[in-house]
Amino acid sequence: xxxxxxxxxxxxxxxxxxxxxxxxxGAGFTLVKMTMERVRLERLESGxxxxxxxxxxxxxxxxxxxQEIEALVDGHKRSASIAVIGPEAVxxxxxxxxxxxxxxxxxxxxxxxLADSGAVAGEITSLERRLADSKSEGERxxxxxxxxxxxxxxxxxxxxxxxxxxxEGDLVQAQAALSEIKARLSVAAAEERVGEAAGEDxxxxxxxxxxxxxxxxxxxxxxxxxxx
Numbered sequence: 001x002x003x004x005x006x007x008x009x010x011x012x013x014x015x016x017x018x019x020x021x022x023x024x025x026g027a028g029f030t031l032v033k034m035t036m037e038r039v040r041l042e043r044l045e046s047g048x049x050x051x052x053x054x055x056x057x058x059x060x061x062x063x064x065x066x067q068e069i070e071a072l073v074d075g076h077k078r079s080a081s082i083a084v085i086g087p088e089a090v091x092x093x094x095x096x097x098x099x100x101x102x103x104x105x106x107x108x109x110x111x112x113x114l115a116d117s118g119a120v121a122g123e124i125t126s127l128e129r130r131l132a133d134s135k136s137e138g139e140r141x142x143x144x145x146x147x148x149x150x151x152x153x154x155x156x157x158x159x160x161x162x163x164x165x166x167x168e169g170d171l172v173q174a175q176a177a178l179s180e181i182k183a184r185l186s187v188a189a190a191e192e193r194v195g196e197a198a199g200e201d202x203x204x205x206x207x208x209x210x211x212x213x214x215x216x217x218x219x220x221x222x223x224x225x226x227x228x
Contacts, residue, residue, distance in 0.1 A: 051101065051104055051105060051108075052108060055104040055105075055107075055108060058104065058171060059097075059100055059101065059104060061175050062096070062097055062100050062171070062174055062175055062178060063097060065093065065175065065178035065179060065181075065182055066093040066094060066096075066097045066178065068182055069089055069090060069093045069178065069181055069182050069185060070090050070093070072086075072182065072185045072186065072189070073086035073087070073089060073090050073185065076185075076189040079188065079189050081188040081189075081202070082185060082188055082189055085188070085202050085203060085206070086185065088206055089181050089185060089202070089206060092181070092206055092209045092210060092213065093178055093181060093209075095213055096174050096177065096178060096209060096212065096213055096216070099174075099213060099216040099217070099220065100170075100171060100174050100216075102220055103167050103170065103171070103216065103219065103220060103223065104167075104171075106220065106223040106224065107164060107167050107223070110160055110163070110164060110223060111164070113160065114157060114160055114161065114164075116157075117154070117157040120150055120153050120154050120157065121154065123150050124147065124150045124151060124154060127143055127146055127147040127150060128147065130143055131143040131144060131147060163219070163222060163223065166219060167219065167223075170212075170215065170216060170219060173212055174212065174216075177205075177208060177209045177212050178209070180205045180208070181202070181205050181206065181209060184201055184202040184205045185202065187201070187202075188201075188202050
């Protein structure tokens with residue numbers, strides 16, 4: 001950008017319209033490229049480029065709360081309470097939001113894996129029938145081995161479904177936790193104007209968010225094990 005602007009300035013200085021135009025065109029192209037890259041990174045960070053539309057809709061309240069927390073902290077930089085605790089709140093909100101993006105992405109992958117659960121249930125039924133009708137000891141042994149493997153796989157699917165239900169609860173908790181942080185920040189800002197301390201409640205709320213974030217890390221690690 002600076003190189004192109006320098007070229008435009010040089011063209012203006014020597015009164016060369018071609019050099020001046022080339023500098024302006026180069027600067028404009030660079031600016032557009034930088035803007036597009038910033039938008040791409042913002043969309044990636046917000047989950048817009050990695051999540052399906054239904055997942056984006058579920059993430060929207062959490063993303064909105066994160067943005068509101070950031071705006072609240074930015075707008076009350078002179079508040080003693082928020083000046084100290086605000087950056088922590090912004091960091092925790094950002095982390096929870098990013099974890100929710102990853103959980104939603106992993107959840108979709110797990111749902112794809114669960115698409116095979118119906119076929120596995122059908123195979124189990126078929127193997128059980130064949131085993132009941134089999135007269136050969138060797139065939140029965142092979143069928144039993146295959147049946148045991150499929151039953152183990154079915155148990156795996158049941159566990160995955162339980163985890164999916166847990167993720168739904170985690171997302172609800174994330175929204176509630178960020179709502180509390182936003183409310184505490186608002187109170188801290190208001191009380192600061194009348195000279196009252198309001199940091200302790202906010203610190204307690206941040207502690208709960210950190211505990212939730214730790215739970216998200218464990219859930220994310222488990223989900224990755226299931227889909228890899």
